[in-house]
Structures are given as structure tokens and as C-alpha cells.
Amino acid sequence: MPELNEHLFRSEWGRLLAALTRIFGVHNLALAEDVLQDAFCRALEVWKVRGVPENPSAWLMATAKNRALDVVRRERKARTFAPEMGRLLETEWTLAALIDEAFAAETISDEQLRMMFSCCHPRLPEEAQLALILSILCGFSAKEIASAFLTGRAAIEKRILRGKKLLASSKTLFDLGDAGFAQRLSTVRHALYLLFNEGYHGASAKSAVRVELCAEALRLTALLRKHPPAATPTTNALAALMCLHAARLPARTDSAGELSALVDQDRSRWDARLLSEGLALFERSAAGEEVSAYHLEAGIAVVHASARSLDETDWAAIVSLYDRLMDMAPSPVVALNRAIAVAQRDGAERGLEELYAIADRDRLSDYPFYPAALGELELRRGHRPSARKHFQTALRVARNGMERRFFERRLRSCGSDA
Amino acid sequence: MSEFVYLFRSSESQQREFMGNPERAQQSMQVWLAWMRGLEEKGHLKNPGQPLGHTGKVVRGKEKAVTDGPYIEVKDLVAGFIIVEARDLAQAAELAKGCPMLEGGGTVEVRPVDEAVLGLNRKLDPERAARWRGARPE
Numbered sequence: 001m002p003e004l005n006e007h008l009f010r011s012e013w014g015r016l017l018a019a020l021t022r023i024f025g026v027h028n029l030a031l032a033e034d035v036l037q038d039a040f041c042r043a044l045e046v047w048k049v050r051g052v053p054e055n056p057s058a059w060l061m062a063t064a065k066n067r068a069l070d071v072v073r074r075e076r077k078a079r080t081f082a083p084e085m086g087r088l089l090e091t092e093w094t095l096a097a098l099i100d101e102a103f104a105a106e107t108i109s110d111e112q113l114r115m116m117f118s119c120c121h122p123r124l125p126e127e128a129q130l131a132l133i134l135s136i137l138c139g140f141s142a143k144e145i146a147s148a149f150l151t152g153r154a155a156i157e158k159r160i161l162r163g164k165k166l167l168a169s170s171k172t173l174f175d176l177g178d179a180g181f182a183q184r185l186s187t188v189r190h191a192l193y194l195l196f197n198e199g200y201h202g203a204s205a206k207s208a209v210r211v212e213l214c215a216e217a218l219r220l221t222a223l224l225r226k227h228p229p230a231a232t233p234t235t236n237a238l239a240a241l242m243c244l245h246a247a248r249l250p251a252r253t254d255s256a257g258e259l260s261a262l263v264d265q266d267r268s269r270w271d272a273r274l275l276s277e278g279l280a281l282f283e284r285s286a287a288g289e290e291v292s293a294y295h296l297e298a299g300i301a302v303v304h305a306s307a308r309s310l311d312e313t314d315w316a317a318i319v320s321l322y323d324r325l326m327d328m329a330p331s332p333v334v335a336l337n338r339a340i341a342v343a344q345r346d347g348a349e350r351g352l353e354e355l356y357a358i359a360d361r362d363r364l365s366d367y368p369f370y371p372a373a374l375g376e377l378e379l380r381r382g383h384r385p386s387a388r389k390h391f392q393t394a395l396r397v398a399r400n401g402m403e404r405r406f407f408e409r410r411l412r413s414c415g416s417d418a
Numbered sequence: 419m420s421e422f423v424y425l426f427r428s429s430e431s432q433q434r435e436f437m438g439n440p441e442r443a444q445q446s447m448q449v450w451l452a453w454m455r456g457l458e459e460k461g462h463l464k465n466p467g468q469p470l471g472h473t474g475k476v477v478r479g480k481e482k483a484v485t486d487g488p489y490i491e492v493k494d495l496v497a498g499f500i501i502v503e504a505r506d507l508a509q510a511a512e513l514a515k516g517c518p519m520l521e522g523g524g525t526v527e528v529r530p531v532d533e534a535v536l537g538l539n540r541k542l543d544p545e546r547a548a549r550w551r552g553a554r555p556e
């Protein structure tokens with residue numbers, strides 16, 4: 001009997017929900033969710049008795065299709081469904097064909113894309129956009145989203161509910177042929193970038209959760225790239241950036257599951273397939289005149305990826321890329337990373353000067369890696385007491401056990417006070 | 419604009435040919451959908467009608483004799499109907515030429531809704547007339 005993939009339901013959720021929403025219309029999103037939930041329950045009931053079928057995905061799709069047929073037949077007088085369907089759901093002449101069409105692979109891709117664009121509605125705050133994407137397109141539960149963002153479950157539920165209400169109040173999903181496509185595309189890219197970062201740098205202690213966030217961001221970006229008008233050089237740069245960073249994920253924790261700094265990372269554990277995919281995407285992102293912040297960040301990742309060790313890294317190139325990034329999209333975190341690169345190029349003293357010169361460094365007061373960087377550089381130039389002080393600060397604002405243990409280890413390497 | 423009923427007729431063997439195996443049925447459904455969608459998009463589909471099952475009973479004459487099956491003559495089975503809105507009978511006939519059922523040897527009977535009867539009904543009872551026009555079939 002085939003094993004049931006742990007994430008089967010979650011990975012099918014986004015695809016099947018997109019198909020159902022195509023039929024029922026986005027104003028019936030709640031109905032679509034109920035129908036899908038119900039289809040999953042029915043499938044499970046059968047599987048419990050008869051075992052998991054050869055192709056569970058196909059089974060789930062067939063169940064969802066049948067449920068959709070039932071619901072349309074039962075409710076077509078009482079409800080209006082998707083306006084795109086016109087009157088063709090009203091008749092048996094075309095009902096089955098429309099439902100088959102909605103579940104065709106190509107339609108599902110398009111509808112997921114429209115859903116993604118709809119979730120990035122300009123009236124929704126960024127964190128609500130991310131929660132919606134995770135809930136609707138990735139099948140994450142409110143509990144899982146809360147654990148990824150270190151937010152209370154009730155707050156996430158509220159956020160999702162509000163977002164879904166806004167979605168349901170629009171007549172149709174975002175039209176990919178709309179004049180505002182380019183502008184919305186840039187919002188979508190930003191949301192996917194944040195989603196990836198939440199996985200890569202985020203606060204959640206569970207590395208499994210974070211790897212999944214990165215994987216979902218990669219999957220949705222790939223979906224974006226499959227749609228030619230969305231596959232611009234900037235989108236390719238974003239995809240390159242994600243691949244190159246994701247390639248480093250396996251090495252970010254050591255064999256004991258503890259956080260590992262770039263210095264200590266075993267580069268042989270970087271994912272070769274993702275690296276080469278990232279490099280290929282980066283090359284494609286160079287087509288045309290566009291240079292976005294994603295291009296610069298991907299460029300930095302390329303320099304890291306092409307170095308055999310930390311010492312052989314072209315730090316001058318990295319600093320100059322950070323300089324351009326500071327011009328284009330200045331932020332205290334970018335400034336922090338730039339300062340670390342300067343320290344690698346010119347030594348700890350220069351790095352410290354840069355760190356203290358960060359204009360809005362008070363915005364980093366809750367970010368443990370700022371005091372940690374100060375500590376690292378103080379330690380490097382031999383100022384142990386000062387280094388200790390900074391690592392203690394880092395320890396105080398650490399966001400999870402993994403970070404705490406990491407800073408404790410750094411603190412121990414400063415030696416004792418005496 | 420006037421309304422026309424399209425009555426689709428085909429034989430059972432033609433229908434089998436049309437929907438014979440899953441692959442064939444899938445294709446047939448797709449061409450049928452494309453044709454209906456075309457009518458809908460151009461505003462010709464007044465009422466999407468329904469297909470009719472192959473079985474049924476026939477009640478005949480004063481004796482109200484009930485026999486099985488729609489017809490003995492299976493070569494002339496009414497497969498279903500839709501109501502189309504067109505300028506005139508000529509346009510309605512022209513539109514019917516696109517019907518995929520013709521490819522399988524079926525026929526489309528194009529019949530104007532009788533405006534005289536409709537007008538009379540409307541005068542008598544607007545609600546009933548609206549129903550008669552097929553605007554909202556029960």
C-alpha cells in the first residue's frame with residue numbers, strides 16, 4: 001500500500017481550491033473551502049477502510065470534481081457562481097465540461113496566479129497578504145502560520161478572515177490582462193520575497209517550518225515565471241536570489257541542528273542543484289536594462305556561491321554591490337550586512353565604524369544580529385569584555401532557543417571576565 | 419431580436435459515436451462547450467436549455483395509454499434543446515450551422531417562438547408570459 005505523503009493535503013489544497021474558486025467565483029470562497037474540506041474528509045474516510053490508492057492526488061481531484069458537480073446542481077438556483085461561467089453552469093449541456101476544464105492543469109496554474117495577485121491587494125497590509133497566500137495557496141493552517149511568524153493564532157485568524165472578506169467582496173479574481181498588471185506584479189514579487197525571507201531569516205525556532213516557507217516561496221515564484229508576462233528579468237532575479245539562498249539552507253544548521261555562522265558552514269553541504277539553477281536564473285535576469293534590488297541581492301549571493309571558502313570571497317565586489325543596494329533600497333539590515341562585508345575587506349576596526357555609523361540603527365534594537373555583529377568584531381580585535389557585553393545584549397533579544405544557544409556559544413568563546 | 423428554439427435530434431448510434439469512450443466524450447464535451455460559449459459570448463444564448471435522457475415514458479391520447487421509451491423510432495431521438503436569440507430565422511439557421519452535433523449526422527430543428535401566442539399571453543398574465551418566454555425556467 002502506498003504511503004501517504006505527509007503534506008499531500010496541504011500541497012493539493014492550493015491547486016484544488018483555485019479550480020473550485022474558478023467555478024464558484026471568488027465571492028463564494030468560503031463555499032469553495034467548505035467543499036474542499038468536505039472532499040478531503042470523504043477521501044480520508046474511504047482510505048481509512050480501503051487503504052491509500054495508487055494515485056491519491058488524482059483521487060482527491062476526482063472527489064473535489066464530484067462535490068463541485070453536486071453543489072452546482074443543488075445550488076444553481078439559489079446562488080450565482082463565477083461571472084466568467086455565464087449561464088453555462090445552469091445547463092447539463094456544458095456543466096461537466098466546464099468543471100473538467102476548471103480542473104485542467106493549465107487552468108489551475110492560471111487561477112493560482114490570479115489568486116496570488118488577488119491576495120496582494122493594495123488595501124491589505126503586507127503581513128495580511130502573506131497570511132492569505134499561506135492560507136489559500138499553500139494550505140497552511142492558522143496555527144502553522146502563527147508558528148512561522150511567532151504571532152498569536154487569534155491574531156492570524158483575524159488577519160486571514162479580514163483578507164478573505166476583502167477578496168470575497170470583489171466580483172472576480174485579478175484579471176491577468178489588466179492594465180495594472182505590472183504594478184501588481186511588483187507587489188506580488190515583494191510578498192514572495194518577504195515570504196522567503198521569513199523562512200530564511202525568520203524568527204521561528206522550527207527549522208522545518210522555515211524550510212517549508214522557503215519551499216513555498218520558491219514554488220510560487222516558479223508559478224510566476226511560467227506566465228510569460230510575469231517572467232521579467234526582475235522576476236528571474238528574485239528566483240535566482242531564492243535559489244542561491246535556499247541552496248545554503250542545508251548548511252545553515254550543523255549536524256546537531258544548531259545555527260551555524262557562514263564562517264563555519266560546510267560548503268560541501270550547499271545544494272548543488274539549487275546553486276546551478278540559481279546561477280542560470282541569474283544569467284537570464286541580466287537580459288534587458290532592468291536592475292532591481294533583487295538583482296543586487298542575487299549578485300551578492302552569486303559572489304558567495306562562487307567562492308570556495310570565506311577567505312577566498314571577493315569582498316570588494318560584495319561591498320560595492322551593497323553600496324548600490326543602499327542607494328536603491330536603503331534599510332538598516334542592508335547597512336548591517338554591508339558593514340560586515342566592509343569588516344571582511346578592511347578589518348574589524350573599519351567594520352565597527354560602519355556599524356556605529358548606521359543612520360537608523362535604533363531600528364535594529366530588537367534584531368539580535370546587530371549586537372551579535374558588534375560582538376563578533378570586538379572579539380576579532382581582541383576586546384573581549386566589550387564583545388561579551390554585546391553578545392549578552394544579543395542573547396537578551398534572541399527570538400528562539402536556537403538563536404539563544406548560538407549566542408551562548410559565542411559568549412563562551414569570549415572567555416571569562418576575570 | 420426574436421427567440422428560436424433549437425431542437426437537437428440524433429439517433430442513439432450517433433450519440434454513442436459522439437460520446438462513445440471517455441476520450442471521445444471528453445473531446446465532444448469540449449467542442450460542445452466551445453460552441454455554447456460562443457453563443458453565450460455573442461449574447462445569443464437566451465436560455466441554455468437542457469439535454470434529455472434516453473429513457474422516459476409516452477402518454478398517448480384520450481385513453482392516456484402509457485408506453486416505455488420516448489419513441490420507437492430511435493433514429494429521431496430529441497437529445498435536448500436550447501433557446502437562442504437572433505435577428506431573424508435566417509440568422510438563427512446560420513448560427514445553428516456551427517452546432518457540433520451536425521458533424522455526427524444529427525439535425526438541429528430551428529423553430530421560432532410564436533410571437534402571436536406570446537403576445538396574447540403577455541396581455542393575460544405577464545408573469546406567466548415571462549415564464550413561457552423561458553426567461554426563468556422553473
